[in-house]
Amino acid sequence: MPEGKAAAEEAAPEAAPSKEEPSKEAPPQQPPSAPAPPGDAGAVPVSSVGAEFARTRDIVILAGVLLLLACAFGTVLLQAWPPAPPPAGSAAAAQEHAARTRILFWRLGLLRDVRLFVVVTAAGGLGALVHVLRSLYEYVGNQSLRRRWLLMYVLEPYIGALMALVVYFVLRGGLTTTTASSNDINPYGVAALAALVGMFSREAVQKLNDVFETVFTAAGKSADRIPAPADRSSDPGPDR
Template sequence: MGKTDAGTRDILVLAVFLLLLTIALGVVLVQTWPPPPDPTATGPEPAARVRVLFWSPSLTRESRLFIVILATGAVGALIHTLRSLYEYVGNRLLRRSWVLMYAVEPFVGSALALVVYLVLRGGLTTTLASSGDINPYGVTAAAALVGMFSRQTVEKLLAVFETLLAPAERSADRIPTRDGGSDPGGER
């Protein structure tokens, strides 16, 4: 599987899957886009029934934002994936071993967009902010970029968390052990 070129059937199945997924996600985005908040509302916004493809759930504005983030992250990844696919197919360089990556990438972009949204929403906005305070255009743009640049996003998150979670520097006055070394847990 690794060194063989992708066949015509592989390419057609993959291209049709990716294009149908793009269309389905576009429909999901249009159907679940959150309406503007009601300025006269005094309490939490009630859930409203929304038709999403073959499903009709009752969704709150918050639920709609989650769906929009997931769908937009996948659309961003699809932009990258479709562009890469046509370049590799056009240059006759697509290997069969990469077909799975192309099929899975939209789901990775979707999940990554949700994680970044939760990190930003949980850490950078006030906890008192309601879903009505969130600009859906801004978070959608961020989700699309996260999906498009998922590899770079993961690398940047890794660098940030390696810095945040780096082991503490060892002090010079650690408690010595019987063998003359230092006890790793014996810092003062």
């Protein structure tokens, strides 16, 4: 009996239920975050200034300004148009004088060369106005004109006029001899070229950029260069 009692006492602790340690639950896993779309790293912050659509008042004022510019450029083109050159060998052809003509509100004495400069500038402005007026009615008709592009519409005619003058200088300096007279230049040809340059001023800038990158070393891209926007649905600048 004593042996049986001792055996029972030894088995009792073994039969007692052991205290189980509380299981450590794994923390809930967070769903993997979606990868950032390409191009967002280091993206340039976009200002909200001018992001709203143009109002009726903005469109009416802009259209009025563009039409006034078209009238001004057309008037200057007609007033500065050079007269037919005198016959070769005559006394008038041998001695060129500055004929006085009225340009808008001023009466100026202009040589034929200067008249050609004015004609080129006015024709370039008219060509740019053809571009911006067509773009304006398309974006107004599609109800997608935003106010941030109103400044571009106002400045584009002046950019077209200056670009036409620059291209005229380049062609006049490279395609004619130094002894050529302004009487040998057809004003219709230079006016047509200037109007086309004004109408496609961005293409003209790109062509000049390609030429100079071929001749000279291409400049490095600036860190502050504005990236091309992904959505150009309301962007009349690059595409229109």
